Amino acid sequence: MLPRFAPSGPHGDDIEQLPPDLRLLRLRLIPLRRVETDLRHRLSDSTVPVTPELSVRSLAQLSHSPNPASLLRETAEAQDVITSLREDIRHLWLDERVRTALRQKGIRVEEGAGFFLNDLDRIAISSYTPSDDDVLRARLRTMGVQEWRIPFPPAPGQHPTFSQPWALYDVGGARTQRRAWLPFFDGVNAIIFLAPLSPFDTPLPEDPSVTHLGDTLALWHAITSTPLLARTTLIVFLNKCDLLKCKLKSGVRWTDWVRGYKGEEEVGAVVRWMRDRFREIARTKSPPAAKGRTIYVYPTSVTDTKATAVTLKSVRDGILREHLKMAEFV
Numbered sequence: 001m002l003p004r005f006a007p008s009g010p011h012g013d014d015i016e017q018l019p020p021d022l023r024l025l026r027l028r029l030i031p032l033r034r035v036e037t038d039l040r041h042r043l044s045d046s047t048v049p050v051t052p053e054l055s056v057r058s059l060a061q062l063s064h065s066p067n068p069a070s071l072l073r074e075t076a077e078a079q080d081v082i083t084s085l086r087e088d089i090r091h092l093w094l095d096e097r098v099r100t101a102l103r104q105k106g107i108r109v110e111e112g113a114g115f116f117l118n119d120l121d122r123i124a125i126s127s128y129t130p131s132d133d134d135v136l137r138a139r140l141r142t143m144g145v146q147e148w149r150i151p152f153p154p155a156p157g158q159h160p161t162f163s164q165p166w167a168l169y170d171v172g173g174a175r176t177q178r179r180a181w182l183p184f185f186d187g188v189n190a191i192i193f194l195a196p197l198s199p200f201d202t203p204l205p206e207d208p209s210v211t212h213l214g215d216t217l218a219l220w221h222a223i224t225s226t227p228l229l230a231r232t233t234l235i236v237f238l239n240k241c242d243l244l245k246c247k248l249k250s251g252v253r254w255t256d257w258v259r260g261y262k263g264e265e266e267v268g269a270v271v272r273w274m275r276d277r278f279r280e281i282a283r284t285k286s287p288p289a290a291k292g293r294t295i296y297v298y299p300t301s302v303t304d305t306k307a308t309a310v311t312l313k314s315v316r317d318g319i320l321r322e323h324l325k326m327a328e329f330v
């Protein structure tokens with residue numbers, strides 16, 4: 001899937017100012033706009049407001065679509081157009097003038113969700129089938145609350161009771177989705193709080209007066225101070241560390257966006273500082289009933305499945321330990 005370069009393309013005078021070869025390239029690539037509109041219409045959830053970022057419905061939702069056969073046909077047609085334009089797409093993406101213009105406008109498509117332009121030879125071909133990794137990198141927006149049953153084998157030496165499947169509830173993070181969370185707070189053993197670090201300089205679409213990171217910290221504040229969650233194990237994933245690393249390397253400065261930071265512009269230092277911020281908020285804002293609650297904080301890049309599997313094992317052990325502590329077994 002191709003990311004959008006900007007909310008709208010160049011118009012009028014802007015197009016006139018393009019060098020002739022880029023103007024020609026633009027003309028040749030125009031069919032992609034149609035492909036994008038069609039795919040967006042087909043794949044997106046019509047109940048979700050249209051945003052520049054494309055989110056897709058889950059397979060379960062898609063299989064309820066009125067005409068799955070026509071969806072497949074249209075997807076194949078879109079694939080044909082993309083395939084036929086592969087070299088033009090490549091030219092555009094590799095063109096230094098285009099890259100400079102993107103940089104000047106502060107647009108970093110390569111850091112966005114589902115970025116595939118470096119993989120054209122693998123993806124813009126008629127036989128392309130998405131890999132697990134591609135699916136992981138696509139944006140699948142959670143609507144409402146989705147429940148998953150996950151078989152978790154017991155850790156060595158653990159009682160088989162703990163081998164029963166765990167119920168995992170994935171809740172949508174957008175502000176409009178948060179009111180659906182409350183009923184799930186009651187009796188929940190643990191919350192994994194995903195805090196993306198890389199959007200420290202990007203405004204929250206729902207409220208551009210705050211950054212994503214500012215919103216994340218406010219949300220963490222709210223979660224830690226909720227009395228209903230006083231006995232809930234809280235696990236924080238300081239996520240998107242890979243993207244944070246790229247962003248810091250490209251020269252965007254954490255210090256310019258996050259008040260109070262005086263450390264180095266380097267991912268390790270930023271992660272340590274954020275870990276302390278999360279712990280500090282939990283320490284000062286938790287209700288008295290949460291006294292002694294353990295807060296686990298992990299730096300993660302969850303698209304790295306191998307490393308995440310290791311983290312999840314440790315999360316599982318932590319949850320079991322807390323569970324046992326609670327039951328006064330230890």
Ligand SMILES: Nc1nc2c(ncn2[C@@H]2O[C@H](COP(=O)(O)OP(=O)(O)OP(=O)(O)O)[C@@H](O)[C@H]2O)c(=O)[nH]1
Nearest residue numbers: 113114136137138139140141142172173240301302
């Ligand atoms: N590179 C990188 N991409 C990530 C990481 N974590 C998530 N993403 C990507 O970020 C996008 C958003 O992920 P989602 O799982 O849809 O985000 P979410 O937080 O669940 O969003 P909602 O469902 O709206 O609450 C996807 O394209 C993911 O592949 C990460 O650690 N590194």
Ligand SMILES: [Mg+2]
Nearest residue numbers: 140141142172
């Ligand atoms: Mg989600």
